[in-house]
Amino acid sequence: MKLSETRNILLAQAIEEADNGGRLLSDPEKRLADAAAGAPLPQNVSAAGQNAFIAKRAASCLGTIEPRLKGDPAWIRSNSFRSRIGIFTIVLLVTAAIVGYLTNELNSDESRINLLSFPLIGILAWNFMIYLIEIFNLFQKHDTANGVSGMICRALFPPFVLKKQEKESGTEFRARSLFQSRWRQINLAPISARVKATLHLTALILAAAAIAGMYVKGVAKEYRAHWESTFFENGAQLEPFLKTVLGPAAKVLSNQLPDGAELDKLKKSNNPQGDNAARWIHWYAVTITLFVLSPRLLLGIFWHFRAGSLDRAMPFREISPAYFDRILALATGDSLGIAIVPYAHKPGDNVLQGIRTYMENTFRRPATIHWFKDIAFGEEEEAVVEIPKNLQPMLLFNFASTPEKETHLALYKRLSASLPENSRPYHIILDCEAFDRKSESFNDADERRAARLESWNKLFAVENCEIHTISDHTLPVKEKRNG
Numbered sequence: 001m002k003l004s005e006t007r008n009i010l011l012a013q014a015i016e017e018a019d020n021g022g023r024l025l026s027d028p029e030k031r032l033a034d035a036a037a038g039a040p041l042p043q044n045v046s047a048a049g050q051n052a053f054i055a056k057r058a059a060s061c062l063g064t065i066e067p068r069l070k071g072d073p074a075w076i077r078s079n080s081f082r083s084r085i086g087i088f089t090i091v092l093l094v095t096a097a098i099v100g101y102l103t104n105e106l107n108s109d110e111s112r113i114n115l116l117s118f119p120l121i122g123i124l125a126w127n128f129m130i131y132l133i134e135i136f137n138l139f140q141k142h143d144t145a146n147g148v149s150g151m152i153c154r155a156l157f158p159p160f161v162l163k164k165q166e167k168e169s170g171t172e173f174r175a176r177s178l179f180q181s182r183w184r185q186i187n188l189a190p191i192s193a194r195v196k197a198t199l200h201l202t203a204l205i206l207a208a209a210a211i212a213g214m215y216v217k218g219v220a221k222e223y224r225a226h227w228e229s230t231f232f233e234n235g236a237q238l239e240p241f242l243k244t245v246l247g248p249a250a251k252v253l254s255n256q257l258p259d260g261a262e263l264d265k266l267k268k269s270n271n272p273q274g275d276n277a278a279r280w281i282h283w284y285a286v287t288i289t290l291f292v293l294s295p296r297l298l299l300g301i302f303w304h305f306r307a308g309s310l311d312r313a314m315p316f317r318e319i320s321p322a323y324f325d326r327i328l329a330l331a332t333g334d335s336l337g338i339a340i341v342p343y344a345h346k347p348g349d350n351v352l353q354g355i356r357t358y359m360e361n362t363f364r365r366p367a368t369i370h371w372f373k374d375i376a377f378g379e380e381e382e383a384v385v386e387i388p389k390n391l392q393p394m395l396l397f398n399f400a401s402t403p404e405k406e407t408h409l410a411l412y413k414r415l416s417a418s419l420p421e422n423s424r425p426y427h428i429i430l431d432c433e434a435f436d437r438k439s440e441s442f443n444d445a446d447e448r449r450a451a452r453l454e455s456w457n458k459l460f461a462v463e464n465c466e467i468h469t470i471s472d473h474t475l476p477v478k479e480k481r482n483g
Helices: 003-018 027-037 047-068 080-106 118-138 147-156 171-220 235-252 260-266 278-312 321-332 349-363 405-417 433-439 445-459
Strands: 112-114 224-226 336-342 367-371 391-398 427-431 465-470 477-481
Touching: 003 047, 003 171, 003 278, 003 321, 027 047, 027 321, 047 321, 080 147, 080 171, 118 171, 118 278, 147 171, 171 278, 235 260, 235 278, 321 349, 321 367, 336 349, 349 367, 349 465, 391 405, 405 445, 433 445, 445 465
Parallel strands: 112 224, 336 367, 336 391, 391 427, 427 465
Antiparallel strands: 465 477
8 A cells, every 4th residue: 555545544533532523524524434445345444445445445535534624724734754764764774975085094194004903803703693693583483673763763853742722723633643653653664674784784885885986086195004003913823814814805805825934024023114005905805795786785775675565565454453344344335234212311422432432342343333313302302213124222421410210211112112122222331431420529529320220220120121320530431121
């Protein structure tokens, strides 16, 4: 899937989940987006077909949503999240080129080169350590966004934090917060892979620039080669080391490395002037090419393609999977249809979202909620509600109200009697939000809640129904009564 499609999907998801009141996208408009994306879908639609449907639906939803945004909609259109990686890459590569070019000057004595110069030997040692780490990681099951690349990635893309005044500004800022946090989460792995590719390219440029610096400066002046060491006392001791490091390069160039006796002549204490360094520069250049440039290029290419693969296979459906299950269930006709009839009560936005989540957890399948016109107080006897047979009817009461036979129980019996036996409203939802908020400051809040719940249970004790209590800041509880 294209990166832009994944981004659109997460945008639409965040906005829909934050837009509890349906101001930005109403339920009828969601159904139109479903149809525009190809709904109804066949029951056996493939995963690729599902993803294509989700992507088309998201694009359709965003087309409706964007003109309705009150604030600056740039965060919807712009993918600035990834622009920093380009700046980081350019700065790092330029720095590597400059440092690499000057590397041979760091340990040089005028125009002399120490054969055991730390920058060049250090470059080889460092790279071999990196290769061992890469090989070790190949056999480990871990997140791509780990190690140095993960640290850099998290530093470049810190968590998105809303300011206090933004948190209180409503749907759009809640949606932006949801999207930014999820977009960062899902991008850490592919961006970390890109950072890995950049680091390998940086090492390549650093080493290449170090050798290039020697060649460029060698044109203008003659470099002289010598050696001195704390650990190697003579050429016989140094010879095996140089054969290990530079031997493969000498074979590639069909040359012969100096033996111990010749190396003794190059020791600084024996020959302060040193030897012409041309052959040593060639050997080091080939060695760096064999053991640094080539492997780093291959690793850089590997991580570049790995990043592209991660981009196309972002696990977006693992973020709030119930959202996608609900969309697909609705598109294939496999969702549980629930008809909710409120009585003298209009729940808050948080409860509206909580009811859907609660029902999906209770019935263990995606739910499509259909809200019917609320029945006003005093209309219990005249209430007529026509609920389609394919929907599970439920009554929504305000938990804070005193349960009464003449109103709540009468309405329940009236609606039950008007429905077929197999579709009677066996479920009652009690919205506890107002009650809990009002009583939370009391020391006996739990006792008050338990007493009120017991009153509701007694009212429906002889009815065959389930009572669900839902609040936006308490765990849902389900009470079952069998008559």
